[in-house]
Amino acid sequence: MRSRTLRAPLAIAATASLALAACGSSGGPQSGGDSKLSDGKVVIGLLNDQSGVYKDLSGPNSGVAIQMAIDDYKAKYGEKAVAKDIELVQADHQNKADVANSKAQEMYERQKADIILDVPNSAAALAVANQAKAKKRLYINIGAGTTALTGDQCNKYTFHWAYNTAMLAKGTAGTITKEGGKKWNIVYPDYAFGQDMNKSFTKEVEAAGGSVGESIPAPFPNDNFATFITKAGGGDPDVIGTMNAGGDLINFVKQFNQSPLKGKVKLAVGLMFITDIHSLGVDQFAGTQFTDAWYWNFDDTNRKWADRFKEKTNTRPSFAHAANYSAALNYLEAVQEAGTDDADAIVGKLEGKKIDDVFLRNGEIRKADHNVTHDAYLAEVKDKADEDWDYEKIVKTVPAAEAYGDPNPTCKLS
Numbered sequence: 001m002r003s004r005t006l007r008a009p010l011a012i013a014a015t016a017s018l019a020l021a022a023c024g025s026s027g028g029p030q031s032g033g034d035s036k037l038s039d040g041k042v043v044i045g046l047l048n049d050q051s052g053v054y055k056d057l058s059g060p061n062s063g064v065a066i067q068m069a070i071d072d073y074k075a076k077y078g079e080k081a082v083a084k085d086i087e088l089v090q091a092d093h094q095n096k097a098d099v100a101n102s103k104a105q106e107m108y109e110r111q112k113a114d115i116i117l118d119v120p121n122s123a124a125a126l127a128v129a130n131q132a133k134a135k136k137r138l139y140i141n142i143g144a145g146t147t148a149l150t151g152d153q154c155n156k157y158t159f160h161w162a163y164n165t166a167m168l169a170k171g172t173a174g175t176i177t178k179e180g181g182k183k184w185n186i187v188y189p190d191y192a193f194g195q196d197m198n199k200s201f202t203k204e205v206e207a208a209g210g211s212v213g214e215s216i217p218a219p220f221p222n223d224n225f226a227t228f229i230t231k232a233g234g235g236d237p238d239v240i241g242t243m244n245a246g247g248d249l250i251n252f253v254k255q256f257n258q259s260p261l262k263g264k265v266k267l268a269v270g271l272m273f274i275t276d277i278h279s280l281g282v283d284q285f286a287g288t289q290f291t292d293a294w295y296w297n298f299d300d301t302n303r304k305w306a307d308r309f310k311e312k313t314n315t316r317p318s319f320a321h322a323a324n325y326s327a328a329l330n331y332l333e334a335v336q337e338a339g340t341d342d343a344d345a346i347v348g349k350l351e352g353k354k355i356d357d358v359f360l361r362n363g364e365i366r367k368a369d370h371n372v373t374h375d376a377y378l379a380e381v382k383d384k385a386d387e388d389w390d391y392e393k394i395v396k397t398v399p400a401a402e403a404y405g406d407p408n409p410t411c412k413l414s
Contacts, residue, residue, distance in 0.1 A: 036340040038114065041085035044070075044328060045113035047103055047128065048143060050092035053221050053247030054120045057273040058143050058320040061313050062118055063090050065321040068308065069328035073336075082336045089113060093124050095221070100124035104131040104139075114138060114341045115331055117324055120246075122146035122193035132157040138343050140327040143320050145271065146196045147408065150371040154411040157343060159350065159370045162323035162359075163293040165193070167403045168270055169200035171291030171378045173241070176268050177208035181239040184212045184268075185232040187252070188243035189220035197243035197270050213237060218244070225252045226259070233261045243270040250280045257284055273318040277381060277391045285381040289395065292379040294319035294359055297390050305358045316389035319359075326359035362400045368407035376403040 046066055048058050070086050089111050093100035100119060107113040108131060116132065119125045120143025132139035133155040141149055141158065145165040149158060177184075184205050188194035194217070202212045213235045218228045222244075229252070232240045240261065242252045249272065256267055269290045277285050296306035296316045305325070309317045334349040335341050351370075355363035363374040376398040385391055 036342065037083065037085075037335075038341055039112050041087055042083040042332070042335060042341050043087045043089060043111060043113045043115075044331070045104075045107040045111065045116040046088065046090045046118055046324070047093055047100065047107065047116050047124075048118040048120055049095050049246075050090070052095050054095065054143065054245070056275040056279065057246050057318050058118055058120055058324070060090070061309075061315065061317070062142075062321055062324040063088060064312050065309065065317065065325040066117065066328040068312070069325045069332065073329060073332040077336060082339055083332060083341070086332070093119065093121065095121045095124065097121075097123040097127045101127040101131060104128040105135075108132075108135040108137050114343070115140065117327055118142045118320070120144055120320070121191075122148075122196065123191050125149060126153055126192060129153060129155060129158045136343055138331065138346055140331065142323045142327060144193060146192050147200070148192070148196070150369040150411055151408040152410040154369055154408070154413055156347060156413050159327075159365065159372060161327045161372045162319060163271075163291075163376070164371070164404075165196040165200040165270075166405070167293075167376055168197070168291045169204040170403060170405075171376055171398050172268060172270065172289060173201045173204035174208045175378060176239060176266070176289060177205050177210040181266055181268070182210040183236070183238045184210060184241055185214045185216065185235065185237045185239075186212055186241040186243060187216045187218055187225070187228045187232050188270075189222070189245075189248060190217035191220050193245070194218075194220065194243050201241055201243065201270060220244075221248055223248075223251050225255045229256055229259050229261065233259075233265060237265055239266045239268050241268040241270060245271045246273070246276065249276050253280060253284055273320065274316060274389065274391060275318050278315075278389060282382060282385050282391045285391075286383045288381045290379055290381075291398070292319060292377045292392065292394075293374075294322050295377060295379065295392050295394060296322070297392075298377070298394060301358055322359045326355075326357050329357070330355060364400070366407055368413075369411035370413065371404060371407065373400045373404040375400050 091103040115138035122144040125144030139158045142162045147164050149160045188198040198215050244252050272290045334346045338345040351367040353365045360374040378395045379392040
């Protein structure tokens with residue numbers, strides 16, 4: 001898959017002036033007059049894992065999704081587009097917070113990125129949030145789960161678009177515990193995401209009347225979970241919860257299925273992407289319940305977009321791909337409405353916005369903490385696929401208010 005920088009040149013002849021007449025209900029800047037773009041263009045940065053354990057669930061294909069948003073924006077507004085020249089730049093953060101920090105700094109300063117998108121890996125995500133705050137540039141996180149982004153480390157320029165660890169736990173941990181899985185042991189990757197997942201799942205298990213006997217940290221990344229699986233089987237648990245993701249989740253499940261615990265203890269997955277199921281095989285995950293933020297075959301709207309994505313990538317999209325598309329398009333719509341890419345103006349257009357699009361159903365960008373709330377889904381992996389990539393059965397829709405709860409009181413936007 002491609003990891004080189006992608007560019008989105010203007011499909012029509014560039015004009016010397018970006019002046020636009022007020023477009024009123026046609027979608028142009030509300031105030032009319034000259035649009036104001038820094039450096040005469042909009043630069044969107046994609047920063048994620050393009051070569052490691054999270055490559056498939058987002059990676060270079062999120063660049064394809066963002067380019068689809070750019071193309072759709074241009075097709076919608078044509079000559080009336082405020083952002084006539086849009087550039088997409090990409091970088092690999094290698095799942096390292098220090099690399100993410102330096103790449104974000106480079107994007108904002110040298111490549112003049114107006115916004116950075118994605119950033120799976122919570123430690124990396126928090127590093128980029130600090131850069132966004134320092135540089136006063138936009139950052140919409142898609143791939144990380146830590147609640148700190150909309151909690152004690154929130155800031156004015158950071159938005160959390162797709163999911164968080166608390167949302168995942170509310171759907172999965174509560175349901176499994178109420179269905180009889182009372183005794184849990186949890187294995188989690190020992191960095192910010194895993195630590196958050198462990199706390200969130202423990203809280204929801206206990207709230208549903210269960211208990212967590214052991215919380216077992218494991219190195220990240222890791223390809224040998226045998227010792228951790230054996231330890232997690234101690235104390236006769238009803239459920240072993242794995243909080244790993246991407247390539248680490250695949251390794252964990254493969255080794256769990258080869259262990260004596262298979263069939264004796266229920267395996268609960270904290271975070272799973274459709275690409276994980278595809279990589280290991282639907283039979284390896286059959287019956288597993290988990291919380292999903294979006295599913296490509298949920299309805300006709302999702303499927304139509306997924307068909308377009310497949311034409312370009314030969315794969316079905318994960319929720320991270322769809323969320324990157326949604327975030328990029330809503331950012332460009334905010335630029336269109338504001339008539340500028342000025343970060344403070346864009347924040348003002350995004351805060352409090354209610355959205356129903358291909359990714360966000362009953363979505364709202366909460367002004368209080370910049371958490372983007374939306375409906376979530378309790379999913380179950382099918383015993384066999386009805387068609388290629390159709391691996392999930394949606395058991396129930398979890399309404400946005402239930403999935404996300406109230407704003408985090410520790411968030412003090414500044």
